[in-house]
Amino acid sequence: MEVFTAQLINAIALGSIYALLVIGFNLLLVVGGIFPFAYSHIVVLSMYMCWIVLRITGDNLILGILAGILSGTALSLITEPIFRPLAKRGAVLSSFIVAMAISMIITDIMSKRIHGGVVISFPLTLQGKEALITFGIATITAGHIATIAGSIIAGIGFFYLLYRTRQGRAFRAMGQSPFAARLLGIPIVKTSIFAYMIAGFLGGISSILLAMSLGSASAVLGDNLALKVMAVALFAGLGNIGGGLVAAMVLGLAEGMALAYLPGEWYQAISFGMIMVIIMIKPKGLFGAMA
Amino acid sequence: MSFSLYYFLELTAIFIILGWTLYWVYRIGQLNNAPIAVMAVSAYLCGYALLNWGWPLILAFVFGAGCGILFAFIPALALGRAPAFAMVICTIALIFIMQTVFRNLPWFGGSLGMFGIPKVKKLLLITYCFVGFFGILIYRFDHSRLGRAAEMIFVDRDIASTLGINIYLFSVCLQVMTGTMGAVAGMLYVFTIRTIVPTYFGFAFLLSITTFIFVGGYTTMWGVVVFTPLLWGLTVILPESITALRNIIFGILLMVTLLLRSEGVIDKRFLRKINIGSKLVFMKIFSLFQKIKDVRG
Amino acid sequence: MVRNNILKIENLHVSYGPVRALRGISLEVYEGEIVVLIGANGAGKTSLVESILGITPAESGRIIFMGEDITQKKTEHIVASGICLIPEGRGILPLMSVMENLQLGAHHYKGDISEDLNIIYKSFPVLKERTKQMAGTLSGGEQQILSIARGLMSRPKLMMMDEPSLGLAPVLVKELFEIIVNLNKAGYTILLSEQNARKALQCGHRGYVFETGNIVLSGKSGDLEKDIRVQHAYIGSAL
Numbered sequence: 150m151e152v153f154t155a156q157l158i159n160a161i162a163l164g165s166i167y168a169l170l171v172i173g174f175n176l177l178l179v180v181g182g183i184f185p186f187a188y189s190h191i192v193v194l195s196m197y198m199c200w201i202v203l204r205i206t207g208d209n210l211i212l213g214i215l216a217g218i219l220s221g222t223a224l225s226l227i228t229e230p231i232f233r234p235l236a237k238r239g240a241v242l243s244s245f246i247v248a249m250a251i252s253m254i255i256t257d258i259m260s261k262r263i264h265g266g267v268v269i270s271f272p273l274t275l276q277g278k279e280a281l282i283t284f285g286i287a288t289i290t291a292g293h294i295a296t297i298a299g300s301i302i303a304g305i306g307f308f309y310l311l312y313r314t315r316q317g318r319a320f321r322a323m324g325q326s327p328f329a330a331r332l333l334g335i336p337i338v339k340t341s342i343f344a345y346m347i348a349g350f351l352g353g354i355s356s357i358l359l360a361m362s363l364g365s366a367s368a369v370l371g372d373n374l375a376l377k378v379m380a381v382a383l384f385a386g387l388g389n390i391g392g393g394l395v396a397a398m399v400l401g402l403a404e405g406m407a408l409a410y411l412p413g414e415w416y417q418a419i420s421f422g423m424i425m426v427i428i429m430i431k432p433k434g435l436f437g438a439m440a
Numbered sequence: 441m442s443f444s445l446y447y448f449l450e451l452t453a454i455f456i457i458l459g460w461t462l463y464w465v466y467r468i469g470q471l472n473n474a475p476i477a478v479m480a481v482s483a484y485l486c487g488y489a490l491l492n493w494g495w496p497l498i499l500a501f502v503f504g505a506g507c508g509i510l511f512a513f514i515p516a517l518a519l520g521r522a523p524a525f526a527m528v529i530c531t532i533a534l535i536f537i538m539q540t541v542f543r544n545l546p547w548f549g550g551s552l553g554m555f556g557i558p559k560v561k562k563l564l565l566i567t568y569c570f571v572g573f574f575g576i577l578i579y580r581f582d583h584s585r586l587g588r589a590a591e592m593i594f595v596d597r598d599i600a601s602t603l604g605i606n607i608y609l610f611s612v613c614l615q616v617m618t619g620t621m622g623a624v625a626g627m628l629y630v631f632t633i634r635t636i637v638p639t640y641f642g643f644a645f646l647l648s649i650t651t652f653i654f655v656g657g658y659t660t661m662w663g664v665v666v667f668t669p670l671l672w673g674l675t676v677i678l679p680e681s682i683t684a685l686r687n688i689i690f691g692i693l694l695m696v697t698l699l700l701r702s703e704g705v706i707d708k709r710f711l712r713k714i715n716i717g718s719k720l721v722f723m724k725i726f727s728l729f730q731k732i733k734d735v736r737g
Numbered sequence: 738m739v740r741n742n743i744l745k746i747e748n749l750h751v752s753y754g755p756v757r758a759l760r761g762i763s764l765e766v767y768e769g770e771i772v773v774l775i776g777a778n779g780a781g782k783t784s785l786v787e788s789i790l791g792i793t794p795a796e797s798g799r800i801i802f803m804g805e806d807i808t809q810k811k812t813e814h815i816v817a818s819g820i821c822l823i824p825e826g827r828g829i830l831p832l833m834s835v836m837e838n839l840q841l842g843a844h845h846y847k848g849d850i851s852e853d854l855n856i857i858y859k860s861f862p863v864l865k866e867r868t869k870q871m872a873g874t875l876s877g878g879e880q881q882i883l884s885i886a887r888g889l890m891s892r893p894k895l896m897m898m899d900e901p902s903l904g905l906a907p908v909l910v911k912e913l914f915e916i917i918v919n920l921n922k923a924g925y926t927i928l929l930s931e932q933n934a935r936k937a938l939q940c941g942h943r944g945y946v947f948e949t950g951n952i953v954l955s956g957k958s959g960d961l962e963k964d965i966r967v968q969h970a971y972i973g974s975a976l
Contacts, residue, residue, distance in 0.1 A: 184525065234699055242471065242524060243698050246654050250694035253647045257687035315844065322830050322841050329828040332790055334816025334845045334891065372643050376536060379529045387525060418540040421533040428526050429518035 155287035156409040157402075162293050162362050164401020165300035169355040170378045171385070171393035172307055173348035179324035179388045180344035182236040186248035187228065188352060189375035190255040195221040195356035196366045197259055200269045208272045217360070218353030225349025229342055236341065252371060260368030270365040277361060292361045303354050304394070310347070311390070320344060324388065373417070380424040386433060400424070446564065448676050450632045452669045453567045457625040459653045459664030460578055461618035466658050467582075467590040468607070469597070470524055472615055473531035473646055474512060475622025477538040480641035482508030482623035483630040484542055487554050492547075497560065505623045512619020513612075520611040535646060543638045553637035560631045567628050574621055578661050586610075644687075648672075651690040655697045657704025660711050667705065740767040743895055743926050744789070744820075749798035751781075751788045758784035760950040761798070766895065766928055771921050773937040773958060774930040775971055776947030782930040783825060784950075786897045790822050791815050803894065817845040819894035823901060827884040831873025835864055838872050838883055842890030850890070857886045878909040885916065889925075896920070897928040902936070914940050934971035938962045946971075 170189065177185040199217035206212050228251060235244040260266045277292035311317040319340050322330040331337055360366065381400050385392030403423060407416035458475060465472035486504025489495045495503065515534065519527050542548050549555075560566070581587050592600040593607055601607055630636055652671055656663025671690070675683050682689075697704060744766040751759040759781045766772045774782045787793045789800055791812040800808045807815050821842075830838055839857060843850045858865040861882055867875060872883060881901060888896055898917070902910045910933065918940050921927055931937035938944055938958040946954035946967060954961065961967050 231695065231699070238702070240702065242469075243702060245471075245525075245528065246650065247695050247698050249647065249650060250691040250698075253694075254688050254691035257685075257691070261684065315840075315847075318833075318837055318841055319844060321833060321837075325830045325832055326828065328792075329824070329830055331792060331812050332816070332822050332824060332828065333841050333887075334813045335841070336811070336813040373536075376529070376533055380533060383526055383529050414540050414544055418537045418544070421537045421540075425515075425530050425533050425537070428522065428530050429515070433523070 151284070151287045152409060154284070156405045158287065158289055158293055159362075159408075160402045160405025161398070162296040162401075163405060164398040165297050165304075166355050166358045166362065167377065167381055167397035167401050168394045169300045169303055169351055169358070170374070171381050171397045172304065172390060173351040173355070174378050174382050175388055175390045175393055176320070176344055176348045176351075178382070179390075180320045181229075181232065181341050181348075182239065182241070182327065183232045183244035184241050184248060185348075186245055186375055186379065187251040187255065188225075188248075188348065189378050190252040190371035191221060191224045191228070191349070192352040192356045192359065193366055193368075193371040193374060194224060194255050194259060195353050196360050196370075197263050197269065199357060199360055200271060200366070201263070203272060203275065208274055210275055213275065214357050217357045218350065221351075221353025221356055222346055222349040225345045225352060226342070229345045233338070233341075252375065256368050256371050259371065266368060268365050268367040271360045275361060276364050296358045296362050299354060299358050303351060307347070307351065316340075316343065376421070380421065380428070384424055384427055444676065447632070448673065449564060450567060450628075452672055453564075453571045454625050454629050454632070455649060455652060455668045455672060456571055456664055457574055457621055457628075458649050459656070459668055460574060460661060461621045461625070462649060462653050463658055463661055463664055464578060464581075464618050464621075465611075465614050466653075467587075468593040468610060468614065470519075470611060471528045471531075472519075472618060473528065474515060474519075474534055474615065475618050475625070476641055476646050476649075477531070477534040478508045478512045478619045478622035479626030479629065480535075480538045480542060480638070481511045481626070483626040483636055483641070484548055484554075486627045487557055487630055487636050488547065490557060491554060497558070501627055504627050505620065508623025508626065509616060509620050512622065513616050516612045516615035516619070519615065520608045532643075532646070535641065535643065539638050539642055548636075551638060553635055555635050557630055557634040557636070559634070563628070563631055567632075570624055570628065575661070575665075577617075582661065647687070648690065651694045654704055655693050657706040657710075659703050659707050662711065663704050663706040740769065742766075743768050743803060744928070745801040746785075746789070747799045747801070749785070749788065749800065750796040751784050751793055752796050753784075753793070758793075758950055759788070762950075762952055764945055764952065764955070766926060768926055769921070769924065770943060771917065771927045771929055771941040773934075773941035773944040774928070774947060775932070775934040775937060775944060775961075775967075777971075778932070779949075780947035781950040782947055783899055785947075786822055786899050786928070786930060789815075789897065790820060813845065816891060819892070821888040821891045821893040821896055823884050823888045823896065823898045825899040825903060827880050829872045829875075829880050829884055829887070831871065833872060834869050835872055835875070835883060836868045838887050839864070839890050842887035843892075845891065853890055853892070857889060861886050877905055878912070881905060881909075881913060882916070885920075889920075893925070895926050895928060897930070899930050900932060901929070902931065902933050910936065932971075934967065935962065 170192065174185055174188050177183060177188060195217045198220035199213045202216035203209070203213040231247065231251070232244055235247060263269075277295055278290055280288035280290050281294065282289040311320060319330070319335045322333065322335060323337070323340055327337070377400065381396045382393055384400070385396035400420060404416055404420045407419040411419065458479075461475040462472070482504040485507045486500050489500040489503050490497070515530070519530060522530065543551050589600070589605045589610065592603065593605060593610065597607060626641075629640070633640070652668045653664050655671065656665075656667030671693075675686050701707075742765060746762055746764050749759055749762045750757070762781070762785060764772075774785065776782055784793060788795050791807070791810055795808050798808070799806055802815070802818065802820060805818070807818065830841070833841070839854060840850065843853060858868075863879055864883060864886055867879070872880065875883060885898075885901070901917070902913055905913060914936055917927060917929065929937055929941060938961055941958045944955065944958050944961045945952050946961065954964065954967065
């Protein structure tokens with residue numbers, strides 16, 4: 150039971166990070182009109198940036214966190230001009246291939262140019278491993294609380310932006326009908342740049358949260374994470390932002406449990422397999438496409 | 441024949457087969473990456489049959505191919521109806537799953553893999569026979585009723601289905617066919633490298649093939665044929681300091697191609713130009729011969 | 738009374754790739770007018786209104802709105818300067834509420850829009866009843882009204898309507914033209930593209946007849962309605 154509780158806490162933390170990632174992914178998908186396969190790679194590269202800054206400044210946490218968030222935003226913005234012609238053409242499948250190319254470059258940089266491709270590990274001060282609440286062997290650490298709280302705050306902020314502001318209305322209008330949005334006088338390019346910025350910002354935050362809860366990162370993490378985020382988005386229905394949150398929590402829980410009770414790396418196969426089966430049964434996702 | 445040339449020719453052929461598997465399913469607008477997973481299945485099972493059961497080579501080959509086809513068939517049943525993105529993601533997930541499965545099953549040597557696959561005589565000849573066979577198959581397909589139907593599905597699925605094309609059956613058949621090609625390619629790959637390691641059949645492999653096909657051009661089967669040896673050859677010929685940047689170069693090439701020439705370098709129009717050009721050259725040569733004949737006569 | 742020229746188009750050419758949609762269109766719209774564009778499907782009416790709004794780029798020619806050349810401007814600037822388009826098929830956002838659709842109409846305006854909303858709700862009470870409802874759940878006629886109301890929210894100096902009567906029941910078409918005439922009486926200048934030529938010419942002041950990307954006839958609505966060619970081609974000889 151105690152193992153279960155401990156894993157439950159981990160799983161919720163992981164699920165909430167997935168949720169943040171899926172939000173950013175869906176935002177780019179709906180507003181940007183592209184298939185942002187490289188989004189997770191950008192997040193992992195931001196983790197590396199955070200790590201580099203931490204090493205240079207001698208574990209200055211604030212600077213490290215800032216570096217992660219800023220590089221997430223900046224990297225996401227850099228990809229915008231690359232995707233713009235594809236989004237204009239409406240070539241979503243091509244944008245997937247271009248994103249794959251970007252991910253290839255990022256993975257190569259991470260696996261060869263930074264730290265000799267060795268797994269990087271974050272300092273314990275960032276991970277926040279000291280237990281705040283203990284019952285039995287299950288503990289809730291500062292890291293857990295920060296992760297869950299951080300993603301909830303970021304999520305609420307995002308939903309406020311989406312449903313209560315002018316800019317959010319413009320986002321949703323663009324997602325539903327780019328043509329109508331255009332003739333209503335919504336500046337398409339500016340709005341999509343803003344969407345990349347928001348997605349990148351959320352990605353930066355989740356990179357920090359990932360660093361806290363995983364404690365380490367490697368080059369293959371990008372591919373792994375990309376697949377999971379895409380699978381969660383598909384599982385909920387592409388572009389369905391609300392459904393994505395639920396699906397992310399489900400995946401987090403399933404993976405956490407598989408990690409606790411199955412030997413070796415089987416948890417990876419289990420979570421992918423589960424998603425595959427669901428996609429095969431309901432190809433449009435559990436909650437239907439678009440919100 | 442030098443060793444590196446042998447490897448180059450062998451791997452080029454295998455990459456061409458794999459490029460065609462992607463090309464063939466993309467004809468109907470679906471990006472199917474499952475052949476890489478099928479490769480892993482057939483390679484591992486064929487290798488296991490050879491090493492642990494001591495089966496003769498041909499029997500093991502047939503066994504591996506059969507397992508591969510069966511493995512391609514089951515997901516195809518479900519994926520035939522899936523939208524394009526569901527298919528992409530599912531098949532990439534399949535690659536990851538198969539990698540994890542083979543790494544963690546106790547019989548296949550874990551992440552170290554399996555060693556000592558016996559050497560096959562005249563492998564190069566066999567490989568190119570397969571390339572020729574699959575090439576003719578795809579060429580015949582493209583220039584038939586079915587090829588036109590595939591074109592129709594690519595342009596507009598709804599209209600295609602109102603014209604009476606069974607898209608589901610079409611997709612399943614193509615997936616099984618490409619699964620077969622993937623299985624054969626997997627076993628040829630194993631016989632060439634003579635070891636089986638789970639990381640072979642991973643994402644990096646897929647990315648290289650994706651580069652070959654999308655830089656070469658996905659609207660004709662010749663893009664893969666021309667650009668696989670070119671790009672793959674570059675990485676063999678160029679010095680180590682540049683080949684280290686291979687993935688970055690491939691990534692940039694892929695990006696630039698898709699942005700500037702969205703159908704790849706060799707598209708249908710390019711092919712038509714070459715056709716007309718080559719016909720002209722033939723005519724010239726022919727008339728030259730005629731003249732010589734006339735002069736002699 | 739000298740009327741101000743609001744929109745002036747000089748020798749406009751528009752192509753979609755190899756297809757030439759407009760081949761040298763010139764027309765003028767004066768303040769307080771209803772100008773009717775009639776013509777068959779594919780004659781270029783939709784291309785014209787879309788290129789005025791900058792959605793389809795003009796190949797050559799000039800579009801002058803309120804004395805300002807807007808040919809090369811971006812759509813968002815053109816909308817902000819006071820042109821709105823009520824598109825063919827209404828172009829409402831089905832998954833957003835009626836209120837949000839109206840707010841989006843005034844997207845370029847950063848200030849308080851509650852006053853405008855009140856005016857709209859007063860003139861179209863049906864929208865007030867459904868303000869929280871998803872726009873996709875409205876009936877066809879209500880969606881058309883929403884589309885027009887959304888256009889009004891941008892405080893346009895020129896309203897362009899592309900086939901507003903398309904897909905509406907005859908009773909609703911009558912109502913729709915009443916709304917258009919009332920809007921005109923309230924001071925709005927309207928450029929109306931219609932296939933329902935008789936109804937449109939009855940409520941309009943002047944008209945232009947389109948045929949394969951050219952203007953073949955123009956003049957006062959009454960004259961056009963009596964014109965034998967127009968009667969044959971667009972109204973029907975049953976008159």
